[in-house]
Amino acid sequence: MEYVIEMNNITKEFGNFKALDDVTFKVKKGEVHALLGENGAGKSTLMSVLFGLYQAEKGEIKINGEAVKINNPNDANALSIGMVHQHFKLVHNFTVLESIVLGKETIKRGFLKMDDARKKVMDLSNRYNLRIDPDAYISDITVGMQQRVEILKMLYRDNDMLIFDEPTAVLTPQEIEELMKIMKHLVDEGKSIIFISHKLNEIKEVANRCSVLRKGKYIGTVDVETTSKEEMSEMMVGRKINFHLDKIEVKPGETVLEVKNLTIRSKLSKKDVVNNVSFKARKGEILCVAGIDGNGQSELVYGITGLMPINNGQIILNGEDITKKSIRxxxxxxMSHIPEDRHKHGLVLDYNLQQNAVLQTYFEPRFQNHGFIKFGAVRQYAQKLIGQYDIRSGQGEDSIVRDMSGGNQQKVIIARELDRNPEVVVAVQPTRGLDVGATEYIHKQLIAQRDAGKAVLLVSLELDEVMDVSDRIVVMYEGEIVADLNPKEITVQELGLYMAGSKRSVNNEKEA
Structure with a gap:
């Protein structure tokens, strides 16, 4: 059987840390080959070696049976390899068309010629049903649309081997469905796709074969159709995963967080993105705000946590009006906040792990004396969190957070926010981009907070998460709360209808 890509015995080291240890990975022509592994298992590193971003210390790469040397992404493109990165590589003040042709421009007598490029891009967009606007600016389009631009960049360069690195981590359920169709279409045309993911449902839906990495080592390759999700997850984490959450019944107590008639105006338009929203979050309850992305959930959280000014209404925490209070x-x-964008609002990426662990508490007497940081106390505290929350990184508490995997970055935030013994935990997309092991772990942490009598306000786009974790669901649509639901009494389909705005509950006129 002819393989289009063979990576044999690849070893990649960063200092003393072996990110890849003798890994072999082979892709057949015209297949979707999933690469599965926990956060930090080495998936992105392996693909970065194939795409020329890193050079391996040992091993060889063969493309269509011939040994090659890939020193940089231009070499990879010349070999017909394209990659959509987990964090998109787009220029925000360029148009869609400019972003696609960047580095592959047609120039005549020193002038940029865009007519042929525009025709080719629009032909590709129509052929693969990508529906892009070539003149829109990258900064103005949705994340799902940015991803389509990245896909078009690969197709414009006539790449036949396409790497998708965690492509669904930032997409809504509808966009994920679209992406799956696009991937199937590409394979039908004879392209080969490497699909890095840790979402087993998606792998089952779209992949033919699946290779598993664990802690930098190759575990094995399986046929997706004949292998169960349970078997794949066990290969990935080395133990059995419980897909069903065990929750004891807890009676909600008194109100911890009350939001009254909250209205927030958009920074861009004069429209109210949060429109007269009221609800109460109580002790011993996980209240979930569900909705399709862009219906005001982000702004609601920004208002509650102090990241954005509010135009009207009140926020009351334990009986105290905190509407005008600072974030500190x-x-x-x-109030604890696990933010939606961990890079922008959750971490200082160039600080190390121990510095990030005390961002909200460095001014407390245990960590400072007359304005001088007690470095020993900070180090000990970080070591305690690393052990308790199983945070994995190359240099322990001295690791620079930017160099850690997404899942472990998220664990740093969770550890810091939950260890402060908060009254209310505002958790926004807490498992976005995380593998089943880390997701199971974070769900258990949120349930433990609820069982300890805390209020948890969960904001999630993942329907399974909404249904499994929450005790009560309020649905936001176009900035308003349109339903207050009990997850035990509704189906996922019904919830989807409320989220799409095609259904409103009769009693949502009263306060949620």
């Missing part, structure tokens, strides 16, 4: 005062009053 909200934090000291008992």
């Amino acid at each position: 005062k909200r934090s000291v009053a008992g």
